[in-house]
Amino acid sequence: MKQALALFMLAAAAGTALPAHAQLLPQAATPAPAAGKQPLDRIVAVVDEDVILQSELNEAVRTVQQQYASNPGQLPPLDVLQRQVLDRLVLMKLQVARAKDQGIRVADADVDQAVGAVAQQNNMSADQLRAAVEQEGSSFAAFREQLANQLTMQRLHDSVVRDSVNITDSEINNLLASPTYKAGEVHLAHIQVSIPSGADAAAIQAAQNKAAQAIAAIKGGLDFNAAAIRFSDAQDALDGGDLGWRRMDEVPQAFADTVSGMKAGDVSAALRGPTGFHIIKLIAQRAPSRQVITEFHARQILIKPSELLTPAQAEQKAQDLYNQITGKHGDFAQLAKDNSKDPTTANAGGDMNWFAQNEWGSTIANEIVQLKDGEVSKPFQSEAGWHILQRLGSRQSDRTDEIARNEARQAIGNRKAEQAYDDFLRQLRADAYVNILVPELRNPDAQTKSS
Structure with a gap:
C-alpha cells in the first residue's frame, strides 16, 4: 500500500x-500532529x-x-x-x-x-x-x-x-x-531543459549550459534515468524521463532523423526544439509485425433486473431460459428475440457477429474462451445483468x-x-x-x- x-x-x-x-x-x-503540538x-x-x-x-x-x-x-x-x-x-x-x-x-x-x-x-x-x-x-x-x-x-x-x-x-x-510508419517502434527516454516563454539570450544560454552539464554527467557514468531526475524540466522527469514505446511516426519530426540514425543504448546530443533543448536515449527498437488475432462468433441472451424484475428474479429467469435451451425445449434465437434486453443483438436472435476476445468486455471474454464451439454457457453475471452465451465458432483473423x-x-x-x-x-x-x-x-x- x-x-x-x-x-x-x-x-x-x-x-x-x-x-x-x-x-x-x-x-x-x-x-496529523501529535496532541498538544502545533506544527510550524x-x-x-x-x-x-x-x-x-x-x-x-x-x-x-x-x-x-x-x-x-x-x-x-x-x-x-x-x-x-x-x-x-x-x-x-x-x-x-x-x-x-x-x-x-x-x-x-x-x-x-x-x-x-x-x-x-x-x-x-x-x-x-x-x-x-x-x-x-x-x-x-x-x-x-x-x-x-x-x-x-x-x-x-x-x-x-x-x-x-x-x-x-x-x-x-x-x-x-x-x-x-x-x-x-513502416520503421516500427522505439522505446525512448528524454531529458528536456526548458526555455521559458519570452526568454532572452541569457536564459537561452543558461538552458544550453544546463543541457551540456547533463550530457557531461551521462558521459561521466551517471545513469540516464538519474540524469533525467536531476536535470530534466519535463513533467516525466521524476519517472526518469521514460517515454515508453512509440511508433517512429509518433516521434516529433524535429528529432525523428536523429532517432532513426541511433542504435539501442545511444544518447543524442542536445537537440534544440520549440520548447527548449532535448537529450534523447534510444533504449530499444522493434520491427512491425503482422497482427493476427483470434475472433469468436457467438450469440447471447441478456436478462436485466428492472423495476418489474428483482435481481433474484432476473437470475431465476436466466436459469429457466438456460434449462429450456439445454433441454431442447426452446430455440436460442427465438428465446433471445422474445427475452433478451440487449438492444444491439436481441432482434438478430442474440447474434453478436465475429468479434475479438475483449470487444464485449472482460466478463464475456473470460467466458468465451472456456466454451467449445456450439457449447452454451451456464448463466453468468456482469454489470449489465445475467447472460447466457453460446459460442458458434472461432477463427484466426489478420x-x-x-x-x-x-x-x-x-x-x-x-x-x-x-x-x-x-x-x-x-x-x-x-x-x-x-x-x-x-x-x-x-x-x-x-x-x-x-x-
Missing part, C-alpha cells in the same frame, strides 16, 4: 493530467489566488524520496528536488484552477468510482482501502480530494485536446504511406491493416494532443502570477511572472 501511495503522489507532484488508461492511486496526506508551517509560493504550504511541499518531496528509497542515489540534491517538485505543484494548482474556471466539476459519484478502482487495483474493498489509508496516519478526505483533482485535470486535458485536435483521412493515408489504420489515427492524435496540451500548459504558466517566497526554492534558470 505504501508503494501505491508513493506512486500516486509522484503523479500528483508531476502535475500531470492522467491519461484515460492511467492507474489511479491514493495520495499520502500529511500525518509557512507559505512557500503564491499561485494566482491560491498558495502552496511548506507542509504540502514536504509531503510531496517525502513521497518522491519514498519512491526511490531503494536507489536514493538517482535523486538530485535536496534543494534541486524541492524546486522540481514545487514547479510541478504549481502546475497542478494552475490546472485545477483553470478547470474550475471552465466549469469542469467532478461529482462525488465519480470520486466513489475512482476509489473503487484504487481499491480493486490494490486487491481491497473500499472499506479496506479507507482503513489502510487511515492506518498510515493519512486523511481519507484528503485522499478523496486528491483523486478529485486528478480527475479534474484529466477532464481539462480532454477538453483542451478535444477542441484543438482534428484528424483527417488524408493524414492517416499519408502516415501509412510514410517510411517512418487485422494488420485495420489495426494499422487505427494505430495511425491514434498516433496522429497522440502527437497533436501532446503538443496541444504542452502549449496550453506553457501558456497557462506564462500567464499566471507565481511568487516563490522562499529564495532557495526559486529556480535560477526560470523567469517568474509577478505583478
